[in-house]
Amino acid sequence: MIKNYMEEVVDKVLIEVLNDYKDSCHCAMCIDDIKAMALNRLPPQYICTEKGLLYTKSNELMTQFKTDIIKEVIMAIEIVTKNPRHEHSHNIIA
Template sequence: MLKNYMEDAVDLFLPHMLEQYPELCTCELCIEDIKAIALNKLKPAYFVTHEGLLYSKVEEVTTQHKADMASELTRAIDIVSNNPRHPKV
């Protein structure tokens, strides 16, 4: 199984980021756009073994990793909130 663990990390971290943006549209399209924009800028963390998964989980807790994720998610949220792919409601 080939998996980019960064996708799971973003899925776990994004809800905490969204709490800071109560007016942000959280429809499926906007959330997927935010994740795609952020993941395209974040360093991927692929694994194929259980040991690789463990390494990725350890890496997730580093301060720099969290800062990078917060920065890229903030940037993605700003992009999507200013340019949603649907009419603003």
């Protein structure tokens, strides 16, 4: 099975970073929009073997790798917060 490991990394970073954005909407729609926006701006990391997973996980240890992901997630949070696809009353904590 082929999988984009970057999705897992973005999920993990998003949870960490979103805690600092209390005024942002945390509903499923906004979270999906944030993830999609960040993933579209990051290079995919496709894996299909255990060896590929280990290699990709080792990249996570590199400071620049994580910094790039955090930067894109923060940018996506700020854009989605300013332009949600729903009314502000939809601010449900997921």
